[in-house]
Amino acid sequence: MEARNQTPLSEFLLLGLTNDPELQPFIFSLFLSIYLVTVLGNLLIILAISSDSHLHIPMYFFLYYLSLNDICLSTTTVPKMLVNIQTQDQSITYTGCLAQICLVLGFCGFESCLLAAMAYDRYVAICHPLRYTVIMSTHVCVLLTLSSFFFSIMDGLLHSLMILRLSFYTEMQIPHFFCELAQIIRLTRSDTLVDNIVIYVAAFIIGGVAVFGIMVSYVHIVSSILRMPSSEGKYKAFSTCGSHLSVVTLFYGTGLGVYISYLITDSSRKAAVASVMYIVIPQMMNPFIYSLRNGDMKKALWKLINRIASLLQCVSSSNFWVSGRKK
Template sequence: MKYGNQTTHSEFLLLGLTDNPALQPLIFSVFLSMYLVTILGNLLIILAIYSDSHLHTPMYFFLSNLSFNDICLSTTTVPKMLVNIQSQDQSISYTGCLTQVCFVLVFGGLENCLLAVMAYDRYVAICHPLRYIDIMNPCLCGLLTLFSLLVSIVDGLLHSLMALRLSFCTNLEIPHFFCELAQIIKLSCSDTLIDNILIYVAVCIFAGVPLSGIIFSYVHIVSSVFRMPSSEGKLKAFSTCGSHLSVVSLFYGTGFGVYISSSVTDSPRNSAVASVMYSVVPQMLNPLIYSLRNKDMKEALRKILGRTLEH
């Protein structure tokens, strides 16, 4: 590593969650277990949806995309952390760090968009049940997913390209377990006004717009459910939204919790620990939420496990 007053290409150091060597084996075991559960759980969801023709509906099409995105988001951050702990080497290359920033932004943005699209799907299913098949046709489902992906890619590339123009001082230590854009900007010796403005704009777009769409959808869903004459119909309607609402609450609840904790504490290391709650935990729990709260999913998973045990 070259040290000087300023440099444009260097290695960064990911300080991780703690600098206590005695805790590193425990952190490695916990994160490896969480990562394996995330991969296995989301792969089972995708396999169950693919293998069961009853699940070839828009709702499960979006769920399979969400599961694949969760695998990608976890794979972007956790394996590098595990390798660093195992090798006792905290370094990550300049290129590797900016690449990680880009992928985290892409998959994080896509997570927001997919949750909003899934809320719209539930809105159409409950508020316009007779037109559901016509509105949520395969073409629209594909376009919504593709648009979400393209917007997320543009956002990730924009921030990454803006970060390329930054130069960095001798302090290249990131108090985090992955390269987070905000932490990278703090290390820069360059003028970061435009980068910070872009971050605030992106947060408003990728958090504010999808969340507003989700709230709009559920306000109309709740209004329609309360107008239903039978209690059985109300219960069925709420049960179809329960899993998605739980995932939304987990994702946005942990995200806002991290934001609040970072506002009240000056410790970057505490913020890094809190960020685990939105960058790792939701991706691990999403398959459990959908498999435990959804009868169709439980039945599909039971068939897969039954066929596996027979062989």
């Protein structure tokens, strides 16, 4: 049996997306821009939903937490990457790496569950409109959200604790911009059979059940829409699902693309670049999808922007008046 290295592992090295020093400023600027757009866009969605009483319904209740989750997921990975590029220090502590694995898996799982809850909400709204307020009560929405968050975080904690039993060499280089579970599993020198079984079982429970729920919901939705007599009613019913369908397609489509890239390429760097499409891009695009395809959200955002503009104008006028009095 191979002897274990008894030297405690204190840190990992995140090699990022490229070793080319000339590309580092471009990558820093690109990811900083993506992160700022992600935070600002999702924050506007959160503020618009909070400030507009017309949006205090289950559909936007789930969207509120989806936007909050997107901010948290991006914050878990991108700022550390930016700091590493700026300081030219690729290290991340062992504890920090475990925390990043836990949070990334937790927030990804929570997003998957929220998308399933939103699909169920659309199913009830279209197939059972008269019972919508009864079925999708505040209690049910809170219960769905809390249970989704609990099981997602438990999934992340489980995988993080599984990493603790693995044996590593004293210097570990991760060809990625964050601590991805698959990369950590590849680099260990311990037997990972149990870990791989847990990964697939957890993925089936969290992701598989969510995907199955979304598919079943939309089968009933499409069936109900096709039975509607008027084309106007069909269009109105389908338009309420357009934004959600776009977000689901983007989230699971990019996730499937990352999984395929791991299967067809031996380059860890190429797989890392592909994972950007899953970890970074959907979180940036979600606010645009919901704001551009949703009339109620457009109105709420314009109201919010006008309020902010009026407030800034009042503050500017007050400062000008105060400075004039001082003179």
